[in-house]
Amino acid sequence: MKNNFVLLIVSAFLFAGCGQATDxxxxxxxxxxxxxxxxxxxxxxxxAEANARRNVWSKTEEMLSDAKTAFDNxxxxxxxxxxxxxxxQAELAVTQADFEEDAWRSRVLAE
Amino acid sequence: MGYRVIKxxxxxxxxxxxxxxxxxxxxxxxxxxxxxxxxxxxxxDVPLQEFANGLYAFDEDAREQWIEMEDFPPYEIAIExxxxxxxxxxxxxxxxxxxxxxxxxGVRQDYPYFDTDAGEVMTLxxxxxxxxxxxxxxxxxxxxxxLAAISAYMAYTSRGNTINVKVPQDNPAAVAAYETGKQYYxxxxxxxxxxxxxxxxxxxxxxxxxxxLSSSLGHATHWPVYRSxxxxxxxxxxxxxxxxxxxxSKPLEAQSIEYRNLEYFLTYMSNGFELNGPATRR
Amino acid sequence: xxxxxxxxxxxxFALAAIAAWPRLLLAARPDSVFQxxxxxKVIADLFGxxxxxxxxxxxxxPDIAENGAVVPVxxxxxxxxxxxxxxxxxxxxxxxxxxxxxxxxxxxxxxVRIKMGESSQVVALVKxxxxxxxxxxxxxxxxxxxxx
Amino acid sequence: MGKPIKIRAKVKGDIAEVKALMPHDMESxxxxxxxxxxxxxxxxxxxxxxxxxxxxxxxxxxxxxxSKNPYVSFSFTGAAAGDTIKMHWNDNKGDSSTTxxxxx
Numbered sequence: 001m002k003n004n005f006v007l008l009i010v011s012a013f014l015f016a017g018c019g020q021a022t023d024x025x026x027x028x029x030x031x032x033x034x035x036x037x038x039x040x041x042x043x044x045x046x047x048a049e050a051n052a053r054r055n056v057w058s059k060t061e062e063m064l065s066d067a068k069t070a071f072d073n074x075x076x077x078x079x080x081x082x083x084x085x086x087x088x089q090a091e092l093a094v095t096q097a098d099f100e101e102d103a104w105r106s107r108v109l110a111e
Numbered sequence: 112m113g114y115r116v117i118k119x120x121x122x123x124x125x126x127x128x129x130x131x132x133x134x135x136x137x138x139x140x141x142x143x144x145x146x147x148x149x150x151x152x153x154x155x156d157v158p159l160q161e162f163a164n165g166l167y168a169f170d171e172d173a174r175e176q177w178i179e180m181e182d183f184p185p186y187e188i189a190i191e192x193x194x195x196x197x198x199x200x201x202x203x204x205x206x207x208x209x210x211x212x213x214x215x216x217g218v219r220q221d222y223p224y225f226d227t228d229a230g231e232v233m234t235l236x237x238x239x240x241x242x243x244x245x246x247x248x249x250x251x252x253x254x255x256x257x258l259a260a261i262s263a264y265m266a267y268t269s270r271g272n273t274i275n276v277k278v279p280q281d282n283p284a285a286v287a288a289y290e291t292g293k294q295y296y297x298x299x300x301x302x303x304x305x306x307x308x309x310x311x312x313x314x315x316x317x318x319x320x321x322x323x324l325s326s327s328l329g330h331a332t333h334w335p336v337y338r339s340x341x342x343x344x345x346x347x348x349x350x351x352x353x354x355x356x357x358x359x360s361k362p363l364e365a366q367s368i369e370y371r372n373l374e375y376f377l378t379y380m381s382n383g384f385e386l387n388g389p390a391t392r393r
Numbered sequence: 394x395x396x397x398x399x400x401x402x403x404x405x406f407a408l409a410a411i412a413a414w415p416r417l418l419l420a421a422r423p424d425s426v427f428q429x430x431x432x433x434k435v436i437a438d439l440f441g442x443x444x445x446x447x448x449x450x451x452x453x454x455p456d457i458a459e460n461g462a463v464v465p466v467x468x469x470x471x472x473x474x475x476x477x478x479x480x481x482x483x484x485x486x487x488x489x490x491x492x493x494x495x496x497x498x499x500x501x502x503x504x505v506r507i508k509m510g511e512s513s514q515v516v517a518l519v520k521x522x523x524x525x526x527x528x529x530x531x532x533x534x535x536x537x538x539x540x541x
Numbered sequence: 542m543g544k545p546i547k548i549r550a551k552v553k554g555d556i557a558e559v560k561a562l563m564p565h566d567m568e569s570x571x572x573x574x575x576x577x578x579x580x581x582x583x584x585x586x587x588x589x590x591x592x593x594x595x596x597x598x599x600x601x602x603x604x605x606x607x608s609k610n611p612y613v614s615f616s617f618t619g620a621a622a623g624d625t626i627k628m629h630w631n632d633n634k635g636d637s638s639t640t641x642x643x644x645x
Contacts, residue, residue, distance in 0.1 A: 054369060056361040057302040089302070096304065104297040107308060109145045110137060176455050179465040180506075185610040187547060188564045321535035339460040340536065342609045393459040393536070422588050427604040463608045482606060486571060490606035493615070496598045500556060500616035505601075506608040508569065 036071050039083040043067070046090035053097040060089040139278045139289055139379050146312070146380055150328045154316065162329035163384050165392065169316040170323045177391065186263060186337040186389040189344040193264030196257055201246040207261070210242030219269035220386055223375045224277065225285035232288050232371040236262055236346055240366075253365035254349035259335045263344055266334065266388035274332065274386060276379045292376030295369055296327075301360025307373075310354075322393075331378035333390035344389060347374060423492070432481055432488040436518065439479060439489070440525045444518055447472075447526035452517040454530055458509060461534040467504040472521035475501035479520075484513030509534045543638030546628050550644045557620035557644050559591065559599075561628055562612050569605040584634055586611060592627045593620060620644055 043064055050056045067082035137145070150162060154169070161168040167177045197215065200206045208214035212221070222235040233241075239261055240250045251258035278289045299306045308327065310319065315326040334347040341349075348370050352362035363369050426438045436444060453467040468478050478501065479492040490507045501519070509515075512533045519526045544564040551558050563586065570583030589601040589611075598617040622644055629639040 054363060055300050058356055058359045058361045059302065061361065096300065100298045100300070103299070104294055104306070107297045107306065108137075108293070109142070109149055109308075109312065172455060172457055173459050176459045176465055179504075180463065183547075183549065183560050183562050183612050183614075185562065185612075187562060188544075188610060191547075339463040342462065421600075422602040427602070465612075467614075485606050487604055487606070489604050491604065492602045494600040494602070496596065496600075496617065498593075498596070498598050498617045498619050500618060502616055503599075503601075504560075504612070504614040506612045508567075508606045508608055510571075 034080065036067075036076055036079050036083065039080055039087060040064070040067060040071075043083045043087035043090060046087050046094065050090045050093040050097070053094055055093050055097040055100075057089050057093050060086050060093070063089065138280065138286075142293065143380055143382060146328055149312070150315075150326060160329075160385065162326045163332040163381075163387050164390075165325035165329070165333070166316075166323040168326065168329075173323060173393070177393075180339075180391040184337065184389075184391045186335075186344050186391060189260045189263040189335075189337065189389065190267045192257075193260035193262070193267075196261050197264050201243070201248050203246055205246050207239070207242055210238065210245070215265055216268045217272055219266050219388075220272040220274050221276070223371060223378060225279065225282065225288055225375070227282060227284070230284050231368065232292075232375045234348075234366065234371055234374055235265060236348065237366050237371065239265075253346060254352070255341070255343055255345045259344045259346050259349075262346060263335050263389040266386065269386045270388070272386050274378060274381045274384050276375065276382055278375075278379060288372045289376055289379065291369070292372035292374070295373045296376055301355065301358035303358040303360075305358035307354065309358075327377070327380060329381055329384050331374070331381040332384045332386055333388040335389050336392050337389060338392045340393065347377075421494075423489075427487060427489050429489065430487060432483040432516070435481055435489045436516070436525075439492070440518070440520060442525055444516075444525040444527035447519075447528065450517050450519045450526050450528040452515070452528050452530055454515055454532055456531075457533045457535065460536045461509040461511070462536070463506050464509050464532065464534075465504065465506050466515070466517075467502070468517045468519070469502040470519045470521070470526070472501065472519055472526060474522040475499065476520040476523075477518075478503050479518040480505070480507060481516040481518065482507065482509055482513050483516065484511050485509065543630065543632070543636050546630070546638055546640040548626065548628060548640060548642035550626050550642055552620050552622045552624075552644050555620055556616055556618050557593070557624075557626070558614065558616045559626060559628075560612070560614040562610060563589075563630060563638070564610055565630075565632065567605070567607055567609045567611060571605075584632060586630045586632045589613065589628065589630045591615065591617075592629075593617065593624060598626075 047056065047060060047064065050060070063082050064086040067079045067086060070076075070082060071079035147159070150157070151159065157168050164174075164177075167174040197207050208216075212218055219235055222238070223232050225231075226233045236253055236258060239258055240253070243250060279285050296307045299309070310324045311327045311330065314324050317324055331347065334350075335344050336347075336350070337344045346365070348365045351370050351373060352365065355362040423439060426435055429435045429438060449471045451469045453469075454464065458464045466480060468480070470478070475495045477492055477494050480490040481488045482490050485508070491505055493503045495501055501521075509532060512531070514529050515532050516527050516529045547562040547564075549560045565586055566584055567586065568581050568584040570580065572581050573579065574581050583605055585605050586603050586607065588603065589599075590597055591599040599615045601613060603611070624644045625641050626644060627639065627641045629637065631637045
């Protein structure tokens with residue numbers, strides 16, 4: 001469980017660092033059929049959940065607002081890319097909060 | 112884009128291990144003693160009260176610079192401003208002295224405390240604003256400025272007093288608030304997946320890039336603080352927010368229930384220490 | 394009421410003090426040298442002569458500055474007839490940080506806290522008996538003091 | 542009017558050691574406002590003068606590289622406890638401050 005979570009976090013970073021990777025393979029087909037509005041709405045939903053859990057990563061909201069700006073400027077690819085990342089971050093934050101619900105206890109210092 | 116830079120730091124967050132045995136059920140005093148013991152064993156050459164001086168307990172070069180700052184510290188301006196603000200009467204003729212025990216002089220060691228009627232933890236900064244509110248004055252921002260200056264003056268009048276935060280064991284709500292604060296302290300959060308303990312317990316005394324990390328023990332003794340980085344005096348909860356940002360976690364609101372509970376736990380861990388605020392930090 | 398009157402009185406004293414201030418001295422600040430961006434030129438313009446390295450100029454400054462915004466410096470000298478003590482931070486945008494003009498009654502020691510934008514050599518310069526002496530130290534800065 | 546200077550002055554023998562803290566922003570002109578991202582105009586103390594018994598005992602000329610809320614310490618001879626020291630600064634915007642303190 002612990003290792004899975006770390007992997008999840010690592011993969012998130014890899015994903016965040018390789019935005020261009022979404023241009024190839026299966027994901028590009030997904031992208032083509034996904035509208036910005038859908039991704040944006042999903043990201044907002046995930047973000048609301050993370051906010052409710054009081055665990056939002058600090059760049060997620062900025063990323064989502066950058067997505068909106070990119071969309072308004074007509075840069076749909078960047079907009080979808082950013083909104084997807086924001087959604088993933090928000091989901092990871094929720095996963096992190098879920099995981100930490102019990103995990104923190106294992107770290108408590110005891111005599 | 113700025114938010115991609117932090118990938119480089121990630122391995123560290125994984126690298127800092129989860130090394131401590133589980134015992135989340137112990138009471139506040141057991142928790143405190145466990146932390147005291149941990150530091151005493153890990154830093155046998157550091158006298159206990161020295162942990163109140165944060166990173167300067169571990170770093171000789173930084174300590175020398177800090178001592179030079181403390182020789183004529185910039186927070187003296189805040190103490191003076193704070194005293195003037197503290198003593199100035201409200202529009203209704205009353206003053207802060209009417210809101211606090213002992214006229215507000217030398218009382219910081221008793222904060223935060225659990226208010227049984229309200230069912231919440233009350234911090235000194237919160238009570239400063241509650242005092243204003245009950246006297247028909249506008250609320251002040253919690254992180255910097257006038258409220259931090261008033262807090263600095265009140266801390267100054269409390270120097271040398273022993274921190275004495277109480278978690279009444281016969282009050283389940285108080286114990287629960289303490290436990291929630293403790294949970295926050297041990298919970299990993301943010302994009303870097305750090306808990307408070309990642310830096311200030313597990314890595315205390317070590318360097319994170321160029322920064323020497325301070326210890327959990329004695330962390331609540333010296334607030335508010337004039338940080339050179341801020342160029343002004345700020346409250347403990349300003350630092351909480353900054354710590355959150357440093358691990359890429361969105362900060363909570365100052366004086367939110369979570370931060371108050373965190374301050375309750377953290378200050379309890381400093382019980383027995385002498386207050387030495389305000390202080391300067393890098 | 395009382396406090397207010399005290400404040401007014403204080404203000405009056407302050408005004409009187411300003412009026413009585415010796416204006417002459419203020420005209421002597423080397424304004425153009427403070428704008429100069431090249432450290433060698435700063436020293437040349439300030440003194441019109443090259444400094445001599447001297448262990449009689451003592452400078453206490455950290456090897457690693459905790460924060461470039463606040464770097465404590467103390468300069469002392471055993472030299473006699475000291476006219477001035479100056480601090481030059483070579484890599485700062487404008488290297489001349491401060492010049493202290495000594496009086497016949499001065500003990501030649503000064504402390505001040507300075508800003509350093511990045512790691513740099515810091516030069517302490519003492520003008521004494523018409524000649525210029527210096528000592529130089531390298532200071533590492535991890536948090537710069539100019540931007541943030 | 543700038544804020545008063547905080548002065549601490551002690552006499553040992555006939556030497557006075559003076560330490561002073563001057564509340565002042567000391568804006569270098571290179572700092573950007575975090576909200577607007579615009580450069581904050583330079584605003585800094587340009588000169589400091591200390592006077593004892595009608596004589597100037599120290600003059601400091603400063604640039605933008607002196608830290609916020611400047612601290613300075615200096616010493617002079619011919620002092621006795623109970624004497625008055627007067628300190629004064631001017632800044633680049635024409636603001637100034639004068640404070641007197643008693644040597645201890």
